[in-house]
Amino acid sequence: PLEWMLKCHTGPNELYVQVGDGGQDHGFWGRPEDMTMSRPAYKITASRPGSDIAAEYAAAFAVSYLVFKEKDPEFATKLLTHAKQLYDFAVHHKARYSDSVNQAAAYYRSDKYEDELTWGAAWLYRVTNDTKYLSWAEQFYITGPDWGQSWDDKYSGNMILLYNMTGKDIYKNDIEATFNDWMPGGSIPYSPKGMAFRSQWGALRYASNMAFMALLAADVGIHPDEYRHWARTQIGYALGDSGRSFVVGFGTNPPKRPHHRSSSCPSRPSPCSFADQQQPGPNPHTLYGALVGGPNGNDQYTDDRKDYVSNEVACDYNAGFQSAVAGLKHLKL
Template identity: 50%
Template sequence: MLILFLFGIILGQAASLKVSMKTHWSGGVTGSFCIPITQDLHGWKAHLIFDHVINKLDVSTCIAEKKQGGKEFVLTNKPFNKEEHVGDKLCVDFVGHTDSDINPTATVSIEGMDGSGSSFSHTTALYFTMEFFSPGGDRGLYDYSKPLANSILFYNAQRSGKLPANNPIKWRGDSALKDGSDVGVDLTGGWYDAGDHVKFGLPMAATAHLLLWSYIQWPDAYSSTSLTDKFFDMIKWPLDYFLKCWIPSKNEFYMQVGNGDDDHHFWGRAEDMKMARPSLKNTASKPGSDVAGETAAAMAAGSIAFKKRDHAYSTKLLTAAKSLYVFAKTYTGKYSQSVQGAGQFYSSSGYTDELCEAAIWLYRATKDQKYLNDAKGFVETAWAWALSWDDKKVACQLMLYQETQDDMAGKAVIGFMKSWLPGGGITYTPCGLAWRDQWGSTRYAANTAFLALMAADAGLEATKYRKWAQSQINYILGQNKQCFSYVIGFGKKFPRNPHHRSASCPMIPAPCSEANLHSSGPSPHILVGALVGGPDAKGAYTDKREDYVHNEVACDYNSGFHSALAGLIHLTHTKSLPRADTPKCPCSVH
């Protein structure tokens, strides 16, 4: 039985929608509503009425006017969402500030929805996006489809460039529209890396690669949750950017836009950036086999994903992947050593793992034996420290095992997993999170959970790995002593102060500066779907925007987590998800 905190009421004429607001804490409440539009509106007002006083209402998509001493707020459209048409949904997220821990109820209505000035007269629902569990058993503890859908929203919030008409993140606008102008190349688009606004090629390509791998392995995870179109819309954003970055006629590959130091001295919206954004490139004399190889892998995987959906685009990706792989393989070197200013934030430890990934994906896309032979030459036998944006040797080993059943590769994957499972030497928090490093502890656990699910599909220790992966993802989603979710917008308690510039800024034209970094209040915008860095080795975590070690978000942080969710949804969909082991610190809310 799925519990969504979804409250739907069939309403009669002039009735308001009543909602029991159960998401609350000391000092605030939070919620969101989505009202189906049943007639065209050319400007609108919604009345949100509480039975307790709300001191202040934070809402980014409309103007909130306090009435009746805080028991009513009149919500008025902004220019961008003035026009609402039949079939649309008017969705509003809000955070209310209170003097204490209260549990209010509320009603909402839209003026004139039925043409008579009354509220709407149809079946609708007001819902909170915060809590989505199922009980245990073969369906798993959580409904994993919701955080998967929300992860797509997070990636959409990271978009750079000219945003499309269907942009779902209303507090984001066009930005960095002159990227590449310093070199006469259009380098607009792509994803901002984290809470900052640099476009780092290596982690962006690593992110796209894992996301595409999850779709290719588990397409039913997306189709069964109606997320296929949203996935392709999301993943095309970095792929289009990668195509712009590679200029084969000149052997030039642009692998970074923006200067990390200059960017990190600016706290504000992406839309307000005024600093120079230099474009950095690899060439034959300044090679970057790592970033070029990883990007080739992502484009080759993209060509497979798009083959049935858009054959011409698939061919374009494959052609680019082939030539970029030749460039990466011919002119070898680490990008962070070749180009001054490129490795300060994402320094590369090597490039054979990225070349291996590129070779395997090109083999999968073409079935040309030469690529598989290359991969066999690039694969390493050592156990990996982790699966990360930098170290992909275990991913290479697993993919080679998938293709050839190579015994050495299989043993390397099993050895890696042995080092991560209990008793293998890795640190565990008191409540059971496999803790590799203070920088993105949830990221490393989720990446390994994804790899475990992929290894299980390959026939390696299937039940053991699936149970373990499920335990790690469940911990991240809130199955811990504090019942705390490290995914923004999921669960009753989740981070409200991520280290993310744009989310910390109020809507334009209100000013934003470093004062917003140090503000003690929740971020004005809920960065739905983002996975924060996570707890320390003792399981402690503080929701503090200034703490970029534990409260940073990043594209690569979400990649393994997102992909592991897809694997768990596939197992649920195919009724093959094993019952999870009893957690060390079960959340009492269940």
């Protein structure tokens, strides 16, 4: 994935950010290798910038530098070079990427770019110890409790990173205010069986993402016992403490009909089409490990491939979930 992302950065102020048109892509049900329609690529440039996505790429490359700096120093150096270029692009050409790439707006409209400017700068400061990045991270920081970490929201991650690096109370206070909202008794409702229900579309995504954030906050010394216990309850719910699993191929009564094109297709040479979306049986292929969106606020869930709100799977659903599972395993919770 990192090599693919590096190829997208084709110049200091040029970054490809989307492949395919969302309307056409959603009009196709089949295997990805059978998508032979036109799939245009869209980029941001100095004249049509996207601070949020450029800074997000910078953050990803900076984090990956830490992963590869010892096992592959040459590759790590390349990642860091691109991270610095992309952050310079992001901070000196400010705009939301979805305002520059209209084709992204219908599906992944960005709310703000300031949180990503903080996110990218904080990770670059963590890697380089260059105070200009810390200055930018604090300049663009948005204070207050977080709605919930997601592809469009880096607030919780920013709080934890900056508190860990500076020890300042402003960041600790925002972390505590965030989890005061998220934990029982706060402003976020809970299902009868104990899921923090932030939003119906991908409900378990938000609960899992914030479980991961809680584990990270605990690691920097903020209410470690309370936050770790809460994270365990949310991940436990997804894995089956609720009475059923919401992870494909795992646990008791897991989802068998995730809203996922290729796993719903029969084996070749049989064709695949929207008829396979409609067929009532389990997906022919098991998408092991995928977290589905999950139930509503009353713990009600139907394993229905056509219900993309509750049964869709996505990279951003699994990212926080798998990270939280890894954190709980590390702690043996």
